[in-house]
Amino acid sequence: MKQQYRILLVDDHLITLEAYRGVLELMSQEFIFTEAQSIDEALEKAERQPQLLPFDMAFVDIHLPRSESKKIESGEGLALELKKKFTELKIVIPTQYNQPERIRYIIDKVNPDALLLKEEFRSAQICRAVEIVLSGGTYYSSKVELLLRKDHLQFDDYDLKILSCIARGVKIKDIENHVPLSSRAIEDRKSMLMIKLGVPPRNNEQLIAIAREKGLI
Incomplete structure (x- = not known):
């Protein structure tokens, strides 16, 4: 029997959620998906998730609109809230940001298990990132690594x-x-x-x- 993993997919574009699901369904593992298109919806579904069946991994888009309560302003804040509820949760961050300062901030703020730029998305890269993260490793895409070498400013x-x-x-x-x-x-x-x-x-x-x-x- 395939090993099962529960994955939360969060992105405000439905087509992106469908793309993630389509790629991950090709892998050898079995995934149980929960999808959300906003910070508030993700928090609501996380709250409903039984503690005995925690999410194993979450794909969190950074460029999300602020929550309706305005307590969480971006995907970074959502990722941190999810980590509080699911202490063993693996965070995968796909982002459209390609500025060194922003990439460094995401890493310092969230410390994600995987960080990929959407501009270099390939099915093989997503699968590779998931495999490495599930095995306990950390994955930064090649362009993320390059941007980190260029970064010389710090923002908190x-x-x-x-x-x-x-x-x-x-x-x-x-x-x-x-x-x-x-x-x-x-x-x-x-x-x-x-x-x-x-x-x-x-x-x-x-x-x-x-x-x-x-x-x-």
């Missing part, structure tokens, strides 16, 4: 939240209502972000434009 969760607030039009003096830092600390971080991204002082528009280019928001 506070940096991304500050950028997100500025992009949404939140005034600097009000950002402390969204980020647990003092106004002075937020100002200092914003100044450092401008230095890191090569933006002239007080040019919020350019700061956000470059942050978007780099996939930071």
